[in-house]
Amino acid sequence: MEIRNIAIIAHVDHGKTTLVDCLLRQSGSFRANQRVIERAMDSNDLERERGITILAKCTSVEWKNVRINIVDTPGHADFGGEVERILGMVDGVCLLVDASEGPMPQTKFVLAKALALGLSPIVVVNKVDKPEQRAYEVQDETFDLFGALGANEKQLDFPCVFASAKAGWASLTPDAPSTNMDALFDLIVAHTPSPNVEPDAPFRMLATTLEADPYLGRLLTGRIESGVVRANQSVKALHADGSVIESGRITKLLAFRGLERQSVEQAQAGDIVAIAGLQQATVADTIGEPTITEALPARPIDPSTLAMTFAINDSPLAGTEGDKVTSRQIRDRLMREAEGNVAIRITESAEKDAFEVAGRGELQLAVLIEQMRREGYELSVSRPRVLFRENPETGRREEPIEEVVIDVDEEYSGNVVASISERKGELQEMRPSGAGKQRLVFLAPARGLIGYHGLFLTETRGAGIMNRVFHSYAPHKGPIAARRTGVLISMETGKAVPYALYNLEERGQLFIPSGVPVYQGMIIGENAKPGDLDVNPLKSKQLTNFRASGKDDAITLTTPIDMTLEKSLAYIADDELVEVTPKSVRLRKRYLDPHERKRESRKAAAE
Numbered sequence: 309m310e311i312r313n314i315a316i317i318a319h320v321d322h323g324k325t326t327l328v329d330c331l332l333r334q335s336g337s338f339r340a341n342q343r344v345i346e347r348a349m350d351s352n353d354l355e356r357e358r359g360i361t362i363l364a365k366c367t368s369v370e371w372k373n374v375r376i377n378i379v380d381t382p383g384h385a386d387f388g389g390e391v392e393r394i395l396g397m398v399d400g401v402c403l404l405v406d407a408s409e410g411p412m413p414q415t416k417f418v419l420a421k422a423l424a425l426g427l428s429p430i431v432v433v434n435k436v437d438k439p440e441q442r443a444y445e446v447q448d449e450t451f452d453l454f455g456a457l458g459a460n461e462k463q464l465d466f467p468c469v470f471a472s473a474k475a476g477w478a479s480l481t482p483d484a485p486s487t488n489m490d491a492l493f494d495l496i497v498a499h500t501p502s503p504n505v506e507p508d509a510p511f512r513m514l515a516t517t518l519e520a521d522p523y524l525g526r527l528l529t530g531r532i533e534s535g536v537v538r539a540n541q542s543v544k545a546l547h548a549d550g551s552v553i554e555s556g557r558i559t560k561l562l563a564f565r566g567l568e569r570q571s572v573e574q575a576q577a578g579d580i581v582a583i584a585g586l587q588q589a590t591v592a593d594t595i596g597e598p599t600i601t602e603a604l605p606a607r608p609i610d611p612s613t614l615a616m617t618f619a620i621n622d623s624p625l626a627g628t629e630g631d632k633v634t635s636r637q638i639r640d641r642l643m644r645e646a647e648g649n650v651a652i653r654i655t656e657s658a659e660k661d662a663f664e665v666a667g668r669g670e671l672q673l674a675v676l677i678e679q680m681r682r683e684g685y686e687l688s689v690s691r692p693r694v695l696f697r698e699n700p701e702t703g704r705r706e707e708p709i710e711e712v713v714i715d716v717d718e719e720y721s722g723n724v725v726a727s728i729s730e731r732k733g734e735l736q737e738m739r740p741s742g743a744g745k746q747r748l749v750f751l752a753p754a755r756g757l758i759g760y761h762g763l764f765l766t767e768t769r770g771a772g773i774m775n776r777v778f779h780s781y782a783p784h785k786g787p788i789a790a791r792r793t794g795v796l797i798s799m800e801t802g803k804a805v806p807y808a809l810y811n812l813e814e815r816g817q818l819f820i821p822s823g824v825p826v827y828q829g830m831i832i833g834e835n836a837k838p839g840d841l842d843v844n845p846l847k848s849k850q851l852t853n854f855r856a857s858g859k860d861d862a863i864t865l866t867t868p869i870d871m872t873l874e875k876s877l878a879y880i881a882d883d884e885l886v887e888v889t890p891k892s893v894r895l896r897k898r899y900l901d902p903h904e905r906k907r908e909s910r911k912a913a914a915e
Contacts, residue, residue: 507577735749
């Protein structure tokens with residue numbers, strides 16, 4: 309059977325996963341009466357809750373006696389490490405572009421990677437059934453983007469289809485909707501080349517993704533570059549430099565058939581398979597017959613731009629909600645993550661009780677923290693900080709710059725320009741995008757954008773859309789103003805009392821409701837003025853006679869601000885931490901004792 313390997317790439321929320329669902333249905337991968345959940349490829353709980361793809365996943369469909377292996381890739385820039393690896397094992401890409409939004413920052417990022425590998429994309433202008441669609445304009449904008457990214461003549465001559473993945477049709481013109489996806493299927497088979505592989509050479513495969521299966525152990529997925537692989541075959545794994553990692557036996561060979569991974573006895577060159585049985589081989593390693601001596605080339609991954617410190621939870625409430633609290637348990641979990649996720653880098657502290665976790669962005673690290681808390685871990689996490697680098701030629705200190713694309717109502721664009729300018733961002737482009745909205749494009753330092761998203765939603769009344777992607781390194785832009793307000797810090801340990809919180813509301817906004825446990829050094833709200841304020845959330849009313857006590861029943865507290873994990877990570881200052889447990893997200897000072905805090909702040913000021 310002929311094989312085509314194709315990845316579906318796009319900006320976040322342009323409809324990749326919905327399109328894959330549609331292709332699976334129309335190829336006959338599901339029975340006519342089979343009940344299948346929407347966005348079947350987003351199998352992870354976090355993916356379904358957030359409506360985004362985090363992990364790349366493989367599936368396959370059969371069309372006119374051709375097997376099409378399809379990889380659904382993440383659309384968010386923070387998970388770009390997944391996209392880069394995946395593009396190495398496919399021979400073509402479908403670039404999805406929203407028919408009203410047009411090309412966005414992540415469209416540019418993933419397309420640049422595909423073009424650099426010499427892939428010739430098929431462009432799918434999706435969501436053409438939206439009333440605000442402008443399909444032909446978007447097609448022209450996509451062509452301009454290809455030209456700006458240095459596409460060659462063959463790549464510029466891209467085929468284009470217009471589709472509505474939600475309605476289940478694709479057509480060569482947006483004005484003549486069809487009833488099925490046949491136009492896209494036929495284009496994939498005709499335009500995507502067969503895998504360029506060596507069927508008669510010894511078996512070799514580059515591991516592209518790694519996952520843990522509770523029954524089969526470690527599963528390495530990749531495309532077979534040469535030869536035939538069989539279950540129970542002896543193999544060895546090589547590093548990129550050709551050194552041997554281990555030798556072993558393939559205990560299970562799995563191929564992707566529809567949504568299922570099916571056990572097969574053998575697979576041929578060009579197919580995408582998962583193998584079990586190796587204990588040490590990981591992503592970017594070569595797996596092959598014992599006779600091979602050369603490793604397959606592995607692609608370099610873009611550098612991490614952001615880091616956080618993950619440490620044990622040492623608050624007075626430590627161990628009350630989670631069962632994995634030791635530094636050894638945290639270390640083992642982080643090392644497992646780094647093994648399969650090449651975009652994350654783990655460094656141990658000298659004391660071995662804290663770990664620096666470097667990644668692509670706040671969302672990627674927040675997703676890792678959320679996964680860990682759901683698995684029962686307790687930890688304390690520092691404010692995200694940007695990773696600088698030294699320019700190898702000039703020796704100057706450089707920082708990561710991000711391209712920020714914002715769609716906002718015209719009346720709020722002035723607020724956004726002022727805020728990002730304060731954060732050392734430079735406006736590159738400002739143009740109307742239709743329906744009373746403007747599109748603003750900035751180049752801004754990554755450290756200036758940490759914690760900005762909450763303020764951005766306030767400034768745009770929740771109607772603005774902001775997208776960011778790594779652009780380049782540039783000389784350090786100088787100091788950027790930090791949070792202007794202080795925080796309310798509990799000076800007692802116990803349970804918060806309504807009477808005390810009611811009296812504290814005039815001091816600022818609270819983060820906690822009454823009745824929750826608090827401890828000395830825990831942050832319970834935001835001070836309305838600059839500077840931190842120690843307060844007592846346990847103070848109850850001094851009763852002089854019992855008849856007056858009934859008045860306390862009438863206390864009505866303002867609803868506290870819900871500090872979610874992402875909000876908390878963006879909010880905290882350098883001397884503060886987020887305490888994360890399976891049930892709670894708390895903010896606290898790094899040093900809980902007020903005298904120790906003063907001592908450390910004096911020391912920092914002197915330095």
